[in-house]
Amino acid sequence: MDIIFLHDFRAKTLIGIYPWECIVPQTIQIDLEIALPTSRACRSDDIHDALDYALVVERINKILKEKHFSLLEALAEHLAQVILTEFRSPWVKVSVAKLGIIRGVKKLGVCIERTASAG
Numbered sequence: 001m002d003i004i005f006l007h008d009f010r011a012k013t014l015i016g017i018y019p020w021e022c023i024v025p026q027t028i029q030i031d032l033e034i035a036l037p038t039s040r041a042c043r044s045d046d047i048h049d050a051l052d053y054a055l056v057v058e059r060i061n062k063i064l065k066e067k068h069f070s071l072l073e074a075l076a077e078h079l080a081q082v083i084l085t086e087f088r089s090p091w092v093k094v095s096v097a098k099l100g101i102i103r104g105v106k107k108l109g110v111c112i113e114r115t116a117s118a119g
Contacts, residue, residue, distance in 0.1 A: 001091070002036040004051055013064040015075060015098070022068065027099050028075075029107060030060065034083055035091035051087055059086065072096045072110045080114040091115045 009032070012025035034051060041050035059082060069075040076094045083092040097109025 002039045002042065004034050004036060004053065006030070006032045006034075006053065006056065009057065009060070010099075011061060011064050014068045015070070015072065017070045026101065028064075028072075029095075029097045029099055029109070030079070031095040032056070032079075032083070033093040034087065034089045037088045037090060051089070056083070056087065072098065073112070076110050076112045077114075080112060084114060084116045089116065 009030040010027055011030070012027050014022060014025055015028065016022070016026065034056070036051055038049065041047075060079065063078065063082065067078070069078070076096045079096070080092050080094045083089050083094070091113070093111065093113045095109060095111040097107040099107045102108060
């Protein structure tokens with residue numbers, strides 16, 4: 001299985017259950033590992049056979065701008081489903097963390113793995 005990754009992607013978004021979290025954007029860190037639908041790009045050296053990293057980042061930024069999630073778990077699940085469906089990945093691993101939200105903790109978060117359903 002061929003996997004691309006995006007590590008240490010940081011963005012500000014509204015996330016959380018407390019009233020202030022609905023109005024004050026927080027910095028989150030996202031790490032992704034995305035299985036490629038095929039390994040053709042390795043042989044063809046053609047972007048049309050690859051998964052375009054820029055499109056993945058663009059899609060994530062759009063989600064973070066338009067939606068509010070109460071839980072990191074819900075954000076991670078949403079991102080996983082977008083990667084599986086829109087980018088036709090057979091498998092994805094998504095880690096989402098809040099940074100410096102609790103004194104003495106550098107980051108806290110959740111990591112999930114999902115596979116595409118055999119439809």
